[in-house]
Amino acid sequence: MKIGVIRFPGSNCDRDVYHTIELAGGEAEYIWWNKDDFSYLDAVVIPGGFSYGDYLRAGAIASITPVVEGIKSLVKEEKPVLGICNGAQILGEIGLVPGIFTVNENPKFNCEWVDLKVTNNSTPFTSNFKKNEIIKMPVAHAEGRYFVEDIDTLKSQDQIVLQFEGKIPNGSLEAITGVCDESGLVCAVMPHPERASEEILGSSDGLNFFKGIVNSI
Known part of the structure; x- marks a missing residue:
């Protein structure tokens, strides 16, 4: 099985994701922003960072690059796609998940460890968790506040994947910090599972996201 790691100018979590995929038992391959055909891959992860310097808004320029067509093709083939932080913002920009991730309520870069509730464990990425299990991962973003107009549909279709437990560091609607199609x-998540993949980092809860991808392929 082979899992692609998308790279943009400004990506800075791509190596972490590559390492964590291999730690989970998968085979990783870097895919650059200008490649539009990678149908041979079994899944894709869009890592965090600051693609194109977050000019205009986070994920806006990345959303019009050739690699997006390849990502959409994988979605049509029903292959898993995970967007982390900047990757989550990109998935919102291109309409593959509902809603947007916008400027934090307190408009500053926020970096801290948070407690999270796994609201939906039926996705490939969260299948190794129990429903409503509390896990620990870090966030690191200035534009992570989630908003969607039709929150009732999101709830009725069980598309809320992660919610902050306790403190809400960015003002997200109903503490939402991860959603799926x-x-x-x-799946688009603002917290960084690759930064919580080994106990030496402070938590290994995030490794289950990547094990889930590997097990689903």
Whole structure:
């Protein structure tokens, strides 16, 4: 099995994601922003960072690059796609998940460890957790406040994947910090599972996200 790691100018978590995929038992391959055909891959992860310096808004320029067509093709083939932080913002920009991740309520860069509730454990990425299990991962973003107009549909279709437990560091609607599409195969999360993949980092809860991808392929 082979999992692609998308790279943009400004990506800075790509190596961490690559390492964590291999730690989970998968085979990783870097895919650059200008490649539009990677149908041979079994899944894709869009890592965090500051693609194109977050000019205009986070994820806006990345959303019009050739690699987006390749990502959309994988979605049509029903292959897992995970977007982390900047990757989550990109998935919102291109409409593969509902809602947007916008400027924090307190408009400053926020970096801290947080407690999270796994609201939906039926996606490939969260299948190794129990429903409503509390896990620990870090956030690191200035534009992570989640908003969606139709919150009732999001709830009724079980598309809320992660919620902050306790403190809400960015003002997200109903503490939401991870959502998926209707199929559950496309998931956007603001916290960084790759930064919580080994106990020496402070938590290994995030490794289960990548084990989930590997096990689903």
